[in-house]
Amino acid sequence: MSRAFTREIDDAPPPPVPERQISAARNLVTPSGARQIEQAIATLSQQIEASGDSDVLAALKRDLRYWHARHASMEIVEPSRTPAVVMFGTHVTIKRGGKTKPLHIVGEDEADPAAGAIAWTSPLARALEGASAGDVVEFEAAGRQEEIVVLSVTGASR
Numbered sequence: 001m002s003r004a005f006t007r008e009i010d011d012a013p014p015p016p017v018p019e020r021q022i023s024a025a026r027n028l029v030t031p032s033g034a035r036q037i038e039q040a041i042a043t044l045s046q047q048i049e050a051s052g053d054s055d056v057l058a059a060l061k062r063d064l065r066y067w068h069a070r071h072a073s074m075e076i077v078e079p080s081r082t083p084a085v086v087m088f089g090t091h092v093t094i095k096r097g098g099k100t101k102p103l104h105i106v107g108e109d110e111a112d113p114a115a116g117a118i119a120w121t122s123p124l125a126r127a128l129e130g131a132s133a134g135d136v137v138e139f140e141a142a143g144r145q146e147e148i149v150v151l152s153v154t155g156a157s158r
Contacts, residue, residue: 017058020066025121027073028088029107030156034076036110040067070109079156086128086153088120094128095149096139103128124148 029037044064051057079089086092086105093102104117105128111119118125127139128150137148 014055017062019062022066022069023108023121025108027070027075027107027109028077028120029074030079030089030110031076033107033110034074037067037071037074041071074107081155083153083155085130085132086125086150087130089156091154091156092128092131093151095151096146100151 041064044060044067048057048060048064051060077088080087083090088105091102091104093100095101102116103124105120105125106117108119108121111117111122120126120129123141124139127137128148131137131150131153133150133152135150137150139146139148
């Protein structure tokens with residue numbers, strides 16, 4: 001191989017930072033989620049002003065475009081204080097696989113499954129939607145059917 005080809009490749013600018021994928025689903029957010037989006041925009045704006053590294057700057061600007069798009073499309077949903085069924089914004093306690101687990105149904109950008117906050121678009125949240133305390137929900141996970149018992153459904157505490 002000619003050295004000329006190697007040098008051209010070595011001298012080529014790095015590829016652009018790929019855009020973050022934006023969900024096609026409605027951008028439902030809790031009031032807390034709206035504050036998180038606004039905080040992300042403020043933090044990224046400060047980081048952009050302070051950054052001198054062009055590679056880091058490109059990634060920060062990409063993230064800022066993402067959060068601006070999410071801010072522009074967000075639909076703030078005030079969670080019910082006394083819900084009768086599982087819906088966006090509710091806290092639900094389930095029994096799955098013999099274990100009790102509290103969940104909070106939130107917007108996609110607010111989701112933190114390890115902390116029990118699941119996106120309203122997730123398969124589990126979709127399966128639980130409309131269920132009330134005492135209901136048994138059939139849920140398919142990893143190719144097998146599971147029964148999930150809804151123990152309680154509560155609203156937002158303010």
